[in-house]
Amino acid sequence: MARETDVEVVIIGGGVVGLSCAYELAQSGRRVAVLERRAVLGAETSTHNSGIIHAGIYYPAGSLRARLCVAGRQRLTQRLVDWRIDHAICGKLIVAVDENEEPLLAALLDQGRANGVDDLRLITAREALEREPCIAARAALLSPSTGVFDVEDYLRTLAGHVQAAGGMMITEADAIAVDRSAARLIVQTREKGKLTARFVVNAAGLYADEAARLCGDERHTIYPCRGEYATVIPAKARLIRGLVYPPPEHLSLGVHLTKTIFGELLIGPTAQYISQKNNYEWGRMEPREFLSPAQRLCPALRESDLRWGPSGIRPKRYGPGEAAADFFIERQPDDPRIVHLVGIESPGLTAAPAIGEMVRTMILETDS
Numbered sequence: 480m481a482r483e484t485d486v487e488v489v490i491i492g493g494g495v496v497g498l499s500c501a502y503e504l505a506q507s508g509r510r511v512a513v514l515e516r517r518a519v520l521g522a523e524t525s526t527h528n529s530g531i532i533h534a535g536i537y538y539p540a541g542s543l544r545a546r547l548c549v550a551g552r553q554r555l556t557q558r559l560v561d562w563r564i565d566h567a568i569c570g571k572l573i574v575a576v577d578e579n580e581e582p583l584l585a586a587l588l589d590q591g592r593a594n595g596v597d598d599l600r601l602i603t604a605r606e607a608l609e610r611e612p613c614i615a616a617r618a619a620l621l622s623p624s625t626g627v628f629d630v631e632d633y634l635r636t637l638a639g640h641v642q643a644a645g646g647m648m649i650t651e652a653d654a655i656a657v658d659r660s661a662a663r664l665i666v667q668t669r670e671k672g673k674l675t676a677r678f679v680v681n682a683a684g685l686y687a688d689e690a691a692r693l694c695g696d697e698r699h700t701i702y703p704c705r706g707e708y709a710t711v712i713p714a715k716a717r718l719i720r721g722l723v724y725p726p727p728e729h730l731s732l733g734v735h736l737t738k739t740i741f742g743e744l745l746i747g748p749t750a751q752y753i754s755q756k757n758n759y760e761w762g763r764m765e766p767r768e769f770l771s772p773a774q775r776l777c778p779a780l781r782e783s784d785l786r787w788g789p790s791g792i793r794p795k796r797y798g799p800g801e802a803a804a805d806f807f808i809e810r811q812p813d814d815p816r817i818v819h820l821v822g823i824e825s826p827g828l829t830a831a832p833a834i835g836e837m838v839r840t841m842i843l844e845t846d847s
């Protein structure tokens with residue numbers, strides 16, 4: 480690569496969000512370059528998650544999380560079909576195990592409908608057990624359009640489409656400075672020289688606050704919040720067919736049971752704030768600590784069925800004890816050539832196609 484490359488848009492971060500922005504911009508004929516400091520694309524949060532296509536039930540009506548999840552889910556589901564990526568629209572059950580939880584299902588039904596999720600249905604214990612014979616349920620909310628997919632194949636295919644449309648993927652390229660003093664922005668990388676561009680998109684995930692500071696925007700703080708999983712031995716994975724959730728909690732959707740597209744049964748993720756953004760393993764919970772929430776949903780699970788699973792880190796915009804925050808997707812107030820995406824936690828994987836469309840619109844508006 481030349482020491483100085485000129486493009487229209489530099490995207491900092493080669494996760495699902497950066498790639499989705501690159502896809503939309505490249506499809507509209509813009510010359511884009513994605514900078515990713517890791518050796519491979521999507522190595523951070525984009526491949527440390529549950530791989531679920533969310534319907535968009537939980538988030539406040541009108542929020543970016545709700546709107547972009549509903550729109551993104553439709554685009555994502557269509558792409559998975561068009562691009563022949565392994566997926567299953569298996570549906571999900573949010574179950575009330577005791578009577579106190581039943582009103583929560585009705586509230587979630589209302590929330591989902593307000594968000595435009597129009598296929599939700601409250602079902603009886605009998606119907607729930609027909610779908611999932613091994614769970615404990617007094618009643619359930621059925622979300623038929625929730626599914627699972629092969630995230631790594633999706634990311635590789637998405638990156639391939641960006642490249643086919645002329646986009647550049649530059650890995651092992653850590654963006655370390657952004658010079659805004661000239662007509663074109665200059666992005667300095669540690670390893671691969673400089674790029675000049677008309678626009679910069681900050682899609683740096685857990686490091687979006689640091690990337691914003693490189694651009695002179697000091698407003699953001701990311702609070703890393705780890706989600707851990709246990710896995711279930713293959714012989715017991717068949718106890719669950721699809722996705723079984725409790726009602727949600729403040730920091731997460733609650734420890735749930737996920738049958739992945741590969742047939743593995745995951746329990747999790749938990750939610751715990753941590754001090755380091757790269758601490759995936761130190762101080763993790765033991766598999767046996769997952770037994771109680773898992774057994775509440777599926778009483779036949781035993782401690783000896785549980786093994787260590789993966790973990791992922793949510794890039795939250797709110798710290799311990801604070802109210803939940805929405806995605807932040809805005810131009811920098813003193814420099815509209817820069818768009819920041821901060822706090823893109825769940826359902827970011829699902830919402831990413833719609834996030835890409837939103838960022839494309841913002842850049843085309845600024846350019847006109």
Ligand SMILES: Cc1cc2nc3c(=O)[nH]c(=O)nc-3n(C[C@H](O)[C@H](O)[C@H](O)COP(=O)(O)OP(=O)(O)OC[C@H]3O[C@@H](n4cnc5c(N)ncnc54)[C@H](O)[C@@H]3O)c2cc1C
Nearest residue numbers: 492494495496516525528529531654684706791827828829
């Ligand atoms: C435990 C867990 C479970 C989840 N489950 C789901 C789910 O089932 N469904 C769903 O829809 N969502 C889910 N999510 C949310 C989803 O995974 C994220 O919203 C999404 O992956 C965020 O993607 P991203 O591209 O913003 O971030 P990332 O994937 O973290 O990408 C950011 C990239 O930027 C790079 N980078 C950072 N700084 C620089 C720099 N200075 N220069 C160059 N590169 C840089 C990083 O290396 C990284 O690769 C889950 C998240 C977690 C943590």
